[in-house]
Amino acid sequence: MKLSPKYKITWYTGVAIVIANMIGTGVFTSLGFQIPEIQNTYTIIFLWVLGGIFALAGAFSYAEVGTFINESGGEYVFLSKIIHPFVGYLSGWISISVGFAAPVALASIAISEYVPINGFKITYLSIAIILIISLVHSFNLKISALFQNISTSIKIIFIILFVVSGFLITSTGENAISFTTSFSQEIWSAAFAISLIYVTYSYSGWNAAAYIVEEFKSPIKDLPKALITGTIVVTILYTLLQIVFLRHAPYDELVNQIEVGSIAANHMFTPRIAGLFSGMISLLLISSISAMIWVGPRVVAKMAEDYRIWSFLKLSPSGIPVKAIWFQAIVSLVLILSGTFEQILIYCGILLNLSSALVVVAVFVIRRHSFHQLSYRSPGYPVWQIIFLLLSVWMIIFAITNKPLETLIGFINILLGIGTYLINHKIETHVA
Numbered sequence: 001m002k003l004s005p006k007y008k009i010t011w012y013t014g015v016a017i018v019i020a021n022m023i024g025t026g027v028f029t030s031l032g033f034q035i036p037e038i039q040n041t042y043t044i045i046f047l048w049v050l051g052g053i054f055a056l057a058g059a060f061s062y063a064e065v066g067t068f069i070n071e072s073g074g075e076y077v078f079l080s081k082i083i084h085p086f087v088g089y090l091s092g093w094i095s096i097s098v099g100f101a102a103p104v105a106l107a108s109i110a111i112s113e114y115v116p117i118n119g120f121k122i123t124y125l126s127i128a129i130i131l132i133i134s135l136v137h138s139f140n141l142k143i144s145a146l147f148q149n150i151s152t153s154i155k156i157i158f159i160i161l162f163v164v165s166g167f168l169i170t171s172t173g174e175n176a177i178s179f180t181t182s183f184s185q186e187i188w189s190a191a192f193a194i195s196l197i198y199v200t201y202s203y204s205g206w207n208a209a210a211y212i213v214e215e216f217k218s219p220i221k222d223l224p225k226a227l228i229t230g231t232i233v234v235t236i237l238y239t240l241l242q243i244v245f246l247r248h249a250p251y252d253e254l255v256n257q258i259e260v261g262s263i264a265a266n267h268m269f270t271p272r273i274a275g276l277f278s279g280m281i282s283l284l285l286i287s288s289i290s291a292m293i294w295v296g297p298r299v300v301a302k303m304a305e306d307y308r309i310w311s312f313l314k315l316s317p318s319g320i321p322v323k324a325i326w327f328q329a330i331v332s333l334v335l336i337l338s339g340t341f342e343q344i345l346i347y348c349g350i351l352l353n354l355s356s357a358l359v360v361v362a363v364f365v366i367r368r369h370s371f372h373q374l375s376y377r378s379p380g381y382p383v384w385q386i387i388f389l390l391l392s393v394w395m396i397i398f399a400i401t402n403k404p405l406e407t408l409i410g411f412i413n414i415l416l417g418i419g420t421y422l423i424n425h426k427i428e429t430h431v432a
Contacts (some may be wrong), residue, residue: 014226024288026202037191051199052235060378073302093417100296105335151287166244193398297324
């Protein structure tokens with residue numbers, strides 16, 4: 001069944017895409033990597049609120065840039081047209097190599113920790129999920145939109161139920177709530193900056209709708225609504241979820257553990273109900289995988305139109321980037337079989353922050369164009385943009401000094417991107 005290119009999505013489908021991309025692996029896993037160095041509950045809450053502010057600042061900026069360019073493809077298209085094609089290419093390379101494939105891989109790894117099945121090779125299940133969802137998105141955008149709306153609605157209902165239960169159920173025994181350490185000292189520490197990388201990764205996806213701006217009915221109205229509404233909803237849910245986790249899960253059980261939600265559920269409910277909640281979290285991650293498999297290949301397809309090295313990944317006659325979908329799936333599978341969770345998360349977070357920061361810089365560039373008034377203009381300019389850039393630089397500096405291996409991996413990734421760019425240049429020169 002082929003999709004008519006005239007089919008357009010609404011702003012609430014855009015919200016569903018944003019929420020589905022955002023609510024995924026990070027919120028259910030990253031707390032375990034934060035609390036070894038940060039124990040003050042106020043610091044942790046502030047960390048997640050700050051992550052939401054960071055994402056909202058980015059959402060305002062992407063809404064402005066996206067409606068100005070009004071072309072799908074995300075950072076690749078935005079930076080190519082506003083700053084320089086080489087900068088756009090590198091940002092597109094980041095999207096291809098880690099922007100979507102890595103989160104899909106991480107969500108699959110998290111599923112293996114949450115699925116309450118003993119004696120089963122979960123890696124096979126994760127691989128099967130990616131292959132099945134890739135197949136779904138290979139045929140019909142209308143089916144993709146319906147699947148995303150339904151799965152995201154279920155995800156929000158489940159999280160609200162989990163949060164409400166967490167506040168209504170009395171906490172028994174030990175928990176991770178603590179005020180013994182200094183809030184003022186923690187927020188200026190290297191540990192806080194590194195933890196913010198975890199958190200900003202958890203919020204990654206706030207820009208998802210900008211990747212498919214051409215598929216909206218009314219981009220100037222729908223894109224800002226989708227980005228801003230989705231980000232605000234997720235910020236509220238994220239902050240409340242962390243409070244629930246801290247309120248019910250013992251500190252010793254959380255440290256360096258991935259399955260944070262499952263640990264909290266075990267202390268909130270009976271074993272049978274806790275198992276159901278853990279299984280539900282695993283199923284919700286499928287929605288995140290679906291959203292990233294939907295959005296990510298659009299970037300690859302855009303690059304395939306402009307660069308011969310990627311020309312084999314062009315859109316199919318149905319208007320769906322089928323080959324790009326399967327290319328991204330292969331990259332995700334390679335990461336699942338070869339990468340470690342924490343390293344992928346850190347270096348992925350560094351690269352995504354760098355790429356997003358460049359788009360925020362682009363806001364300053366396009367403000368000089370008089371015809372820009374035809375598009376959305378972010379409120380509070382340039383305050384939001386300065387906040388975003390300062391936090392990005394702060395995190396990257398601390399990452400370089402405290403996570404040198406992950407930073408090196410990110411640098412090597414960029415070098416590989418430069419290599420593919422040079423190879424493409426040689427191909428173009430030879431053909432010419």
